[in-house]
Amino acid sequence: MVIELYDTTLRDGTQGEHINLSVQDKLLIAERLDEFGVDFIEGGWPSSNPKDEEFFLKAKKLNLRHARMAAFGSTARSLDNIEGDLNLLGLVRSETPVITIFGKTWKAHSVKSLGISDDENAELIHRSVRFLVEAGREVFFDAEHFFDGWKDNAAFAERMIASAVDGGASRVVLCDTNGGSLPHEIAEIVKRVRQLVAVPVGIHAHNDGDLAVANSVEAVRAGATQVQGTMNGIGERCGNANLVSIIPNLMLKLGEEFSHVKDLKALTSMSKFVFEILNLPSDTKAPFVGKSAFAHKGGIHVSAVMKESSLYEHIDPALVGNRQRVLVSELAGQSNIRYKAKELGIPLPEDNALFRNLVNHVKKLEHQGYQFDGAEASFELILRRELGEFTPYFEVLESKVVIQNGQDVKPVDQAVLKVAVGEEFEMTVSDGDGPVNALDKALRKALVAFYPEIRTIKLIDYKVRVLEEKQGTSAKVRVLIETSDGQTTWGTVGVSTNIIEASLQALKDSLNYYLFNNQSKAAEQASTSETLNG
Incomplete structure (x- = not known):
């Protein structure tokens, strides 16, 4: 049926x-x-x-x-x-x-x-x-x-x-x-x-x-x-x-x-994606897809599942895109990363040492608070950088944000950036509707002379989540940004105790992702044209 x-x-x-x-x-x-x-x-x-x-x-x-x-x-x-x-x-x-x-x-x-x-x-x-x-x-x-x-x-x-x-x-x-x-x-x-x-x-x-x-x-x-x-x-x-x-x-x-x-392998990422768009933390205890759904902690259970996972797991977690975790010595999420890379069309090496470094790097970022469901563009850049396929198109050398208000003072949100593109430097200043908008405008202003194609993209959504509520105002925050060129949409992420720094991370990833994909498409079209003409 x-x-x-x-x-x-x-x-x-x-x-x-x-x-x-x-x-x-x-x-x-x-x-x-x-x-x-x-x-x-x-x-x-x-x-x-x-x-x-x-x-x-x-x-x-x-x-x-x-x-x-x-x-x-x-x-x-x-x-x-x-x-x-x-x-x-x-x-x-x-x-x-x-x-x-x-x-x-x-x-x-x-x-x-x-x-x-x-x-x-x-x-x-x-x-x-x-x-x-x-x-x-x-x-x-x-x-x-x-x-x-x-x-x-x-x-x-x-x-x-x-x-x-x-x-x-x-x-x-x-x-x-x-x-x-x-x-x-x-x-x-x-x-x-x-x-x-x-x-x-x-x-x-x-x-x-x-x-x-x-x-x-x-x-x-x-x-x-x-x-x-x-x-x-x-x-x-x-x-x-x-x-x-x-x-x-x-x-x-x-x-x-x-x-x-x-194929149910996309179920876990589907669940996390919806939570991320809702700007809510994932339910770690959710059946099938939660982080703890197939987690085992010490003693008899760990010993048993290492011999035969079905002894304490009602299904193979890989069937729903999840993974087994042993809390005393957490297993690397290699299958998850391979699956995601395949979904993005990125072939990963069989070199165990290189792949192990890649897995450890992603795990370290996740431990710091990064989450890539809903921010697949940032995840793709990480993979391509580790594989030597991507180098950032620019570097922000200095950044300063000025927020000014007062009873007799005109409110001003202003960003000052020093950006390097290759051997050239650009210093820009921009006002904005809030500090993040000012950052976004200043970064685009600095780069548009080098990469005029960025005029076609715009930030369409911005979310902030506090990761360590008990830390109060010193807590880490995760910023998720959605950007679009009118045809496709992509998400990027930044994490920091400084909301401005986290926002800048996500903005940089957003522009780098667009430039990488735009130039990759151009190179592919040129190669195809050369083949046809040759």
Whole structure:
């Protein structure tokens, strides 16, 4: 049985506390979800806020290979104005091939929240779905509070999903909205619904009882063929069903298949990437992908796993892109680095001494606080420098940042840089909107005469994370920068106790990465042209 993977990280996930994504963040995650093999990406609720409307506008330009974009919304507000309902019209304007709408399937909500009769609620669902289907969209119906509603009044809940199917819904997704159902309840109800409707059934679970993953797995075992959830389980209250755990459980334990997820080796990096874009620390204890998921500390366990890892590990960690760790003598992450290098198209040497030095260098940087998920450009530069393929295009010899403000003083953020390019030196001064913007402008100003192509790139996102909160203002910070040339986007990272220094590191990597790739492409094109002409 092939399971559909429906990701709602960009919509339901953003309702979680401390979760905030910019439009650019959402675009980056959408591309990564598509690359991983997700079937449907729920991008947001276009009628609820300008950010989601902007996202859907820009998402049309994404070159998605597998995933189909879905917009989310509700049934119409009133039976009197289906065709003029702003929510439904906003969903149509999003121009996504799939639209997911939710409707009330718990009688208590229909009566108390909407204040309408059973007949009116059924008609509202039917006509809302029909309106969207007639607009040329495939419609999924999220049966909100379905499990609580079914346990309260099964006849009502069943009638509402039947109305959605009659209206043209191609999927009925059963939602455990309050997250309080138990696995055996989920299984029994899913089996019942599959007997009632002729369309595929999905599951949308929340984690208030810490059972969202188990409930989703049980739903699949009972016949559900679409699983909805979020990466890392982010979401409102206790979160949504965690796809990072659901996917390997279904594939590795139950032998289920997904349409486009064939290789789970990217799962760990996918999880870390999303955490990094969210500007949140990775969950070290996360099953399958956490740093501690396959960590062993001393004694009998270490002795046993060194002889036979399956004695204390439920799967081979390499299957999900993770690795075994022995805490008393941590193992080098050689396989991870080889995998990442292969992904970037960088052949690594078989020379054990050279490769060991490379691994140790990366491990040392990670110990200092560097993290390269979401900053692959910095990681690539490190690999190429260690392999002798890359030399920085410039060097910042001196830097000074002036921050001036006061009651009777005009606020000024100014950066002064002395930059060397080969044997030539350039001294520049630039004002900016904040010290990092001033640094960015000063660095570009110094380099543009040597590398005019950098005019085409711009910084599009900037994040700072404090790494050692207990150290207070003396703590290390990690700065993550996203840069774009209008066609591609790349991330770089810097770490320091000085936020300005960390920012400068990331900025330098960003420009060096662009120059390296730009000149490599030019050399490749010249070589190809020479071959053709010769």
